[in-house]
Amino acid sequence: MSDSETAEKVFKALKQAEHAAPQDALPMLNALAGLIQGSGEQPLEVEDARAGAFLAICEVGKALHRGQPADGLYATAIDATERWLRLAR
Structure with missing residues (x-):
């Protein structure tokens, strides 16, 4: 899998985890x-x-593991992943 494809897959999984319940999102992120x-x-x-x-x-x-809010952290992670995706293309 190319770096661009990997970044795209990570981005999609991250967006999916953002909308999932914390107990479901944590295994997604660990993967x-x-x-x-x-x-x-x-x-x-x-x-x-x-x-x-x-x-x-x-x-x-x-x-998520600590039961703390992650809304702002998701935004940061999504931005960082988008940057990686742009550079990998």
């Missing part, structure tokens, strides 16, 4: 971790965007 791992074969700015998306998604997951 993304394997997809987001980089190979180091992309330009540095793409790898940086991927890492930013990963960290932002982890913050959402931590908030």
Whole structure:
């Protein structure tokens, strides 16, 4: 799967998780971790965007795990993933 396809898949799953109940969203987000791992074969700015998306998604997951609100964190994660998607194309 290309980096662009991976970013698109992560973006769609993130949007789906945003609208799911927290107990359903957390497993969805945990499943993304394997997809987001980089190979180091992309330009540095793409790898940086991927890492930013990963960290932002982890913050959402931590908030959900702790039972904290994640609305603002979802927005940050979606923005970071969109940036990765733009650069990966």
